[in-house]
Structure formats: structure tokens, C-alpha cells
Amino acid sequence: MAHGSSGGTPFKNPVVRWVDSRLPIFSMMVKEYGQFPAPRNFNYFWNFGALAMIVLMVMIVTGLFLSMHYTAHVDYAFNSVERIMRDVNFGWLMRYIHANGASMFFVVVFIHIFRGLYYGSYKKPRELLWIFGVIILLLMMATAFMGYVLPWGQMSFWGATVITNLFSAIPLVGDEIVTWLWGGFSVDNPTLNRFFSLHFLLPFVIVGVVFLHVAALHITGSNNPKGIEPKGPQDTLPFHPYYTIKDMFGSGVFMIIFAMFVFFAPNYLGHADNYIPANPLVTPAHIVPEWYFLPFYAMLRAITFNIGIPFTGVTIIEAKLGGVITMFGSIIVLFFISWLDTSPVRSARYRPIYKWCMWLLVLAVVVLGYCGSQPAEGLLVVVAQICTFYYFLHFLVLMPLLGKLERPLPLPRSISEPVLREPGAGPLPAGATAKPMEKS
Amino acid sequence: MWKRACVLAALACVALGGPASASEGATHPPAQDWEFNGLFGTFDLASAQRGLQVYEQICHACHSLNHVAYRHLGELGFNEDEVAAIAANYQLSDGPDENGEMFDRPAEGSDFFVPFFANEEAARAGNGGAYPPDLSLIVKARSGGADYIYAFLTGFEEPPDGEELPAGRYWNEYFPGHQLAMPNILDVNTVEYTDGTEPTHAQMAWDVTNFLAWAAEPQMMERKQMGLKVVLFLLVFTALMYAVKRKVWANVHH
Numbered sequence: 001m002a003h004g005s006s007g008g009t010p011f012k013n014p015v016v017r018w019v020d021s022r023l024p025i026f027s028m029m030v031k032e033y034g035q036f037p038a039p040r041n042f043n044y045f046w047n048f049g050a051l052a053m054i055v056l057m058v059m060i061v062t063g064l065f066l067s068m069h070y071t072a073h074v075d076y077a078f079n080s081v082e083r084i085m086r087d088v089n090f091g092w093l094m095r096y097i098h099a100n101g102a103s104m105f106f107v108v109v110f111i112h113i114f115r116g117l118y119y120g121s122y123k124k125p126r127e128l129l130w131i132f133g134v135i136i137l138l139l140m141m142a143t144a145f146m147g148y149v150l151p152w153g154q155m156s157f158w159g160a161t162v163i164t165n166l167f168s169a170i171p172l173v174g175d176e177i178v179t180w181l182w183g184g185f186s187v188d189n190p191t192l193n194r195f196f197s198l199h200f201l202l203p204f205v206i207v208g209v210v211f212l213h214v215a216a217l218h219i220t221g222s223n224n225p226k227g228i229e230p231k232g233p234q235d236t237l238p239f240h241p242y243y244t245i246k247d248m249f250g251s252g253v254f255m256i257i258f259a260m261f262v263f264f265a266p267n268y269l270g271h272a273d274n275y276i277p278a279n280p281l282v283t284p285a286h287i288v289p290e291w292y293f294l295p296f297y298a299m300l301r302a303i304t305f306n307i308g309i310p311f312t313g314v315t316i317i318e319a320k321l322g323g324v325i326t327m328f329g330s331i332i333v334l335f336f337i338s339w340l341d342t343s344p345v346r347s348a349r350y351r352p353i354y355k356w357c358m359w360l361l362v363l364a365v366v367v368l369g370y371c372g373s374q375p376a377e378g379l380l381v382v383v384a385q386i387c388t389f390y391y392f393l394h395f396l397v398l399m400p401l402l403g404k405l406e407r408p409l410p411l412p413r414s415i416s417e418p419v420l421r422e423p424g425a426g427p428l429p430a431g432a433t434a435k436p437m438e439k440s
Numbered sequence: 441m442w443k444r445a446c447v448l449a450a451l452a453c454v455a456l457g458g459p460a461s462a463s464e465g466a467t468h469p470p471a472q473d474w475e476f477n478g479l480f481g482t483f484d485l486a487s488a489q490r491g492l493q494v495y496e497q498i499c500h501a502c503h504s505l506n507h508v509a510y511r512h513l514g515e516l517g518f519n520e521d522e523v524a525a526i527a528a529n530y531q532l533s534d535g536p537d538e539n540g541e542m543f544d545r546p547a548e549g550s551d552f553f554v555p556f557f558a559n560e561e562a563a564r565a566g567n568g569g570a571y572p573p574d575l576s577l578i579v580k581a582r583s584g585g586a587d588y589i590y591a592f593l594t595g596f597e598e599p600p601d602g603e604e605l606p607a608g609r610y611w612n613e614y615f616p617g618h619q620l621a622m623p624n625i626l627d628v629n630t631v632e633y634t635d636g637t638e639p640t641h642a643q644m645a646w647d648v649t650n651f652l653a654w655a656a657e658p659q660m661m662e663r664k665q666m667g668l669k670v671v672l673f674l675l676v677f678t679a680l681m682y683a684v685k686r687k688v689w690a691n692v693h694h
Contacts, residue, residue: 040692082507082576085659092659093666237692245685252678259674263667264479267580275581275656276573285616 032218037236038243039224041415045119046222046243047250048112054251055105056210060203062098063147066091070150072196074189077152078277096266102144103269104258106292109137117337118358120346121223127338129216134334136209141293141331143202146195148290153274158287160187160195166300169321186280226415227346235415286375294372295365299391300327301376302384326388333395340395342403350409354402357394364390466616469584469591476586476653479668482661483654485517490633491651492516494644496529497631499575502567502622504555507576508655511549515658516651523549530554568608570621579649579656586653588614593645596624 011017011026020026069088071080084091113133116122122130149160164181168174183190221230230236237243261268269291273284289297303322308315317325333340348355364387371384475484492513495505510527518526527547532554535542547554557563564571573581582588591614599611599618609619626641633639654660 079507086507086512092663096663241688242692245681245688249678249681249685252674252681256671256674256678259667259670263663263670266663272581272583272585275577 032239033244034238034240036218036239037230037233038222038239039226039230039415040235040237040242041224041226042222042243042246043225044250045111045115045225047247047254048108048115049217050247051108051251051254052105052112053210054254055101055108056203056206059098059101059105060207062094062101063200063203065094066098067196067200070196072150072193074152074192074278077150077192081151093262096262100258100261100266100269102147103261103290103292104254105140106144108254109140110292113137114362116223117361118348119223119225120227120341120343120348122338123341123346124338125220126216126223129213129220130338131335132209132213132216134331136206136213137334138331139202139206139209143199143206144290144292146199146202148274149192149195150199151274152192152278154276154278154282154284155271155274155287157187157278157280158284159289160191162287163289164191166320166324166327169318169324171321223346224415225347225349226412227350228411228415231414288373291369291373294370295368296327296330296372298368298372298376298384299330299388300324301372302326302381302388304376304381304385326392330388330391333392337395337399341399343406343408344403345408345411350411351402351406352409353406354398357398357402360390361394364388364394466618467591467595467613469587469614472587472590474586474650474653476650476660479664481664483516484650486635487647487650488516488654489518489651490635490637490643491647491649491654492526493631493633494626494648495575495651496526498625498629498644499648500553501556502563502572503575504557504563504572505553505576505655506555506574507552508658509550509552510547512658516654520549527551568621572622575652575655577656579653581656586649589652590645590649593626593649594642596627 010030011020016026066084069080069084069091071077081095084095086092088094116130116133145159145163149156164178164187167181168178170177179185181191182188183194224230271288271290288294300323303319303326305322306315306319307317307322343351343354345351348358368384368387368391371380371387374380376384475482475487495503510523513523513526514520527549530547530551530553531544532547532551533542534545537543555563557566560571579586579589584591592612595613595615597611597613599605603611605611605619608621610621610623611618612620626644630639631644637643657663
């Protein structure tokens with residue numbers, strides 16, 4: 001990387017120098033992506049931010065080409081998608097990348113969020129960084145939901161009907177809000193049109209919030225698996241080439257998995273019913289959302305009881321409204337965890353009890369996903385209720401409480417401590433000494 | 441290492457939790473050894489061409505194929521003259537001409553398969569109120585795909601003892617709910633294959649399923665061939681990136 005002498009720009013190319021002295025965009029790139037000091041101990045979980053960025057770009061590019069051939073009208077939408085699949089040059093490729101890209105985006109972002117939760121990336125001073133992330137998640141969910149409506153298949157139509165109907169649970173004005181969202185008295189052409197419009201708009205809003213997310217990251221610097229701040233240059237590495245190359249390798253692995261879905265199982269994550277044109281008169285046997293919404297869908301359906309004042313028969317919250325509050329609450333609660341978590345230790349590595357609570361949370365979400373994919377009946381309702389209970393218990397009770405009760409393991413003094421021990425700090429275990437350099 | 445295992449486990453959960461299959465009251469269709477299965481799968485063009493004959497001579501009397509154009513049959517191995525000849529068997533209404541009149545003309549390669557019934561109402565009227573679904577996407581629109589379609593076409597049986605069928609209803613082992621308005625048509629009607637293959641019930645079901653699998657996903661072969669190249673490239677690219685990463689990190693203790 002270019003290392004500047006003090007004063008002026010460090011660049012040789014006269015055009016670059018000319019631009020840089022007026023708008024220091026090249027200096028900024030060098031500073032933020034070349035020299036940017038990143039903790040030296042990232043594991044592969046730290047690849048997922050870059051992966052999310054890649055998928056976002058892929059989604060915008062493929063979506064742009066799809067929009068050139070798509071017709072947002074209830075009579076033509078389904079057919080126009082089939083024309084894209086059959087007659088547009090590489091239209092099938094664009095569509096399958098876009099459809100599976102949505103799934104890949106959520107896989108990557110869920111792992112990215114898990115990383116943040118496990119290693120305490122939401123804690124001071126990264127609260128705002130985390131909040132931008134939660135906003136991105138909400139925007140992604142809205143975008144994905146509206147995108148799924150566009151092919152105007154059976155699941156598109158009925159998914160849209162179920163989800164928009166949730167707003168009717170709002171007391172007093174619920175029905176009016178639903179009519180306003182629909183632009184009519186059912187999911188119909190105005191609904192499809194506005195969903196297309198918003199589905200085109202929101203990704204660019206996401207790009208904006210991602211910019212803020214990354215900008216905030218570059219102020220605080222990255223967290224790391226140890227959850228302790230770098231104490232000096234011995235704890236960090238310049239972003240380039242160390243993490244650019246690691247991200248390149250990670251994205252290669254990711255793209256192989258992505259490509260396997262696109263080329264060899266493009267409809268595996270979808271639902272067969274969405275290849276049936278939307279029919280308002282025929283309800284599918286089971287209306288299920290895309291897989292990435294299943295845990296939230298399960299929470300929605302887990303609230304099967306009214307909430308009221310005991311022994312009086314007075315209902316305060318109807319079951320339906322309770323479900324809606326629970327579902328949205330499961331995301332909203334994430335906004336507050338920077339303050340709900342009272343532990344001064346970031347990384348779950350050094351939190352023996354919290355670590356297991358974290359894995360329990362993962363288990364609860366996966367089980368909720370399964371419950372969401374099945375008809376809400378019998379034992380599964382109870383299972384979903386227990387998992388939903390744990391989800392909120394984790395954030396609202398365990399996080400504040402464990403910070404006070406749990407005895408964390410001793411933290412390392414610095415990121416580089418275990419590898420760069422001072423002489424006389426004790427016997428080193430075999431193999432921990434610096435290996436001779438591997439020169440290939 | 442355990443972290444990597446966790447990532448893989450998470451991906452596996454996603455993959456397994458993905459398809460929410462729900463089909464009650466129907467037997468799970470047995471898996472068949474289709475030629476289009478797998479990473480290197482290709483369409484059995486001879487079978488699919490026979491399947492076109494089954495579709496044209498039997499299924500077409502009720503089921504439309506709206507998303508397939510005659511010109512698409514070129515991908516099924518027919519040359520331009522054969523495509524034109526197949527299309528010319530169908531009449532469609534076109535117009536208006538310069539006098540403002542609608543007129544009938546034979547279909548051309550650029551036309552989409554002409555349905556037997558002009559509209560849904562006509563189709564319902566001709567089928568005792570039931571609407572035979574369009575077959576263009578039927579293989580993708582049914583859970584179980586081609587396995588289901590084949591099992592369905594060969595799954596008509598006498599209803600089990602004690603089960604009453606209303607008039608005009610038939611019993612199928614694999615159909616969700618078992619009762620439907622479609623008769624066991626491949627037992628009633630038969631085609632004379634131009635290539636001399638014996639048109640048994642199972643053979644016709646097999647061939648027409650091959651044809652419909654092609655109709656649902658005509659770009660499948662192109663897709664898989666491109667996929668092999670893409671994945672091969674990505675494997676080399678990723679291996680290269682891994683080697684460079686090792687080299688770059690060689691001097692770093694971590």
C-alpha cells in the first residue's frame with residue numbers, strides 16, 4: 001500500500017493527485033481499507049460482513065435486470081416472470097441468483113448477527129453500530145417480504161394477505177390501516193404495484209444504512225473473538241492485505257455454496273405452490289413464509305391465548321394482537337441489548353454461563369423455525385411457546401441478570417499475549433513457540 | 441474447528457428446514473431414476489418427444505400449456521420444419537385484419553401452444569365444473585416434482601373398501617385428498633408412438649412426465665452445464681485465494 005510522506009498526497013499518478021487534493025477519496029480508501037488497523041485475531045465469523053456486502057450488490061444488480069423485464073400487474077406478473085425464465089437471455093440465471101440470493105443474504109446476515117451476539121459486538125462503544133445493523137435487518141425483512149409477492153404465485157398472494165392482515169390486530173384503527181396498506185379491500189393490483197415500487201426503493205435505503213453501519217465501524221474499530229480492545233500496533237494488522245485476502249478466500253467458499261443452489265437446486269428453498277398463479281378463490285393447504293421468516297412466524301402463532309386481568313375475564317390484549325406484538329417485539333428487543341446486557345465482558349468465550357445461554361438461544365430459534373414450517377397444532381404449539389418464552393427470557397432477564405451473577409473467566413491482558421509472551425512468563429506448551437516461517 | 445462445524449451445522453439447518461412440505465392424505469411418491477436427476481442430468485429427448493405426442497393426443501384435450509411456444513420445441517430436438525408442422529396442426533383466432541375482422545389461421549412457431557378450451561369457463565363447462573390446471577409448470581408446482589407426476593399418472597386405483605366416490609370422481613393413491621375429477625385417462629386412451637415404442641400405461645406416463653419436466657424448466661441443461669463450469673472456476677479461484685492467504689499470513693503469529 002502507498003505510504004505517504006508527510007504533507008501532500010502519497011500518490012504518483014498526476015490525475016489521482018489532482019483529484020485527491022480536491023476530494024481525498026483515494027486517501028480515504030487507503031486509510032479505511034488499506035491501513036485500517038484490524039485486530040489480528042479475527043476468526044472466520046468476521047468474514048460475514050463482507051459477504052453480506054457482496055450479496056447486497058449481487059441482489060441490486062440482478063434485481064435491476066429483472067425489473068427491466070418484469071410487469072407489475074396482477075394479470076401479467078406471473079407470465080412476465082415466466083418470460084424472464086424462458087425467453088430473456090440469461091433471465092433464468094438472473095432470477096435464480098436473485099431468488100436464492102435472498103436466502104443467502106439471510107443466511108449470511110443471521111450468522112453475522114450471531115457473531116455479534118456471541119462476541120458482544122453490541123457493547124460499548126459499538127451500540128450505534130449495532131442499532132444500524134438491526135435497522136438493516138428490519139429493512140431486509142420488509143424488502144424480502146415484498147419481493148416474494150412480486151411473482152404473484154399462490155404463496156405470494158396468500159403470504160401477502162396473511163402478513164398485511166396482521167395490522168388489523170391494531171386496536172381501533174387496524175382495519176383502516178390494512179385497507180390503506182392494500183390500496184383497496186383486498187390484496188390486489190394496487191398492492192402489487194406499491195410493493196414493486198417499495199421493493200425497488202428499499203435496497204437503496206439499505207445501502208444508505210449499510211454506509212452508516214460501516215462508517216460507525218470505522219470509528220470504533222472492529223470487535224474480535226477475545227472481546228478486548230487492541231492495546232497497540234502489536235495487536236492489529238493492516239486491513240490490506242491480511243483481511244482483504246481472507247475475505248477473498250471466504251467469499252470464494254461462499255460463492256461455491258451460492259452457486260450450488262443457483263445451478264443445481266434453484267427451487268430447493270422455495271415453495272412449489274408459488275409456481276401456481278395467484279388465485280384469490282383458492283387458499284393453499286398450508287400458508288408458509290420463506291424459511292428465513294419461519295422462526296418469527298412461529299412466534300406469531302405461539303400466542304394462542306388472550307392476555308387479560310386474571311379471574312376477571314377482562315381481555316386487554318387479544319391473542320392475535322399478542323402474536324403480532326411478540327413477533328415484532330422479537331426484533332425490537334434487539335435495539336436495546338446494548339443496555340440490557342450488564343456484563344463488562346464482551347466475548348462469550350470468557351462467560352461460562354452466558355455461552356451456554358447463547359447456544360440455547362440458537363437452538364430455540366432453530367426449533368422455532370421448524371415449528372413455523374409445520375401446521376400450528378398439538379405439541380408443536382407448546383414447543384413454540386417454550387422457545388418463544390426462552391427467546392425473550394434470554395434478552396430481557398438473563399442478559400441483565402448474568403452480568404451481575406456470572407463470574408467471568410480471567411481475560412487475556414492483550415490480543416497478542418498468548419502468542420507473543422514476554423520471556424520468563426512461564427513455560428510454553430509444546431508447539432506454541434514461534435514456528436520457523438513457512439516459505440512456500 | 442468446532443466453529444467451522446457450527447457454521448456448517450447452521451447451514452445444514454437452513455437447508456433442511458427450508459422446504460416445508462405438507463401433504464396430508466396422500467402417499468409419498470417413490471423416487472424415480474430420471475435422466476435429468478443429478479449434477480450431470482440431461483433430458484431424455486427421445487422420451488420427451490414421445491411425451492409431447494402423449495400430451496398432444498391425450499392431455500391437450502383438457503390441459504393447456506400456456507407458457508410453452510412451438511418454437512421452444514427446437515430445444516427438444518425438433519428442426520424448424522418439424523416445429524412448423526407441429527404448430528400447423530392447431531388453429532387459432534387472430535386479428536383484427538385490415539377490415540377489422542377476426543380470422544382463424546394455423547399456428548406458427550412463434551405462437552404459444554393453443555389450448556383446447558378458449559377460456560377457464562369453457563374448460564369448466566367441458567369437465568363437469570372442474571378446471572384442469574395448465575401443465576407448463578406442473579412439475580415445479582407440485583411438491584415431489586416429476587416423481588409425483590409419474591406416481592400420480594400411474595396411481596389411479598379402485599377406492600378402498602367403504603369409501604364412496606361421488607359420480608364423476610376418481611380415486612388416486614398419490615393425489616392429496618385422493619378424490620379428483622380426472623379419470624385414469626392413460627388407461628382409456630392410448631397413442632401410437634412414431635418411433636415404435638410400445639405405448640403401455642407406464643411408458644406413456646414416463647414419457648409425458650419427461651416432456652412436462654422439460655416444459656417446466658427448458659433451460660435446465662444449459663443451467664447445469666454452466667453450473668459445472670462456474671463451480672469448477674470457483675474451486676480453482678478459492679484454492680488460489682487460500683494459497684495466497686497462507687502466503688500473506690505466513691509471517692503472522694496468530
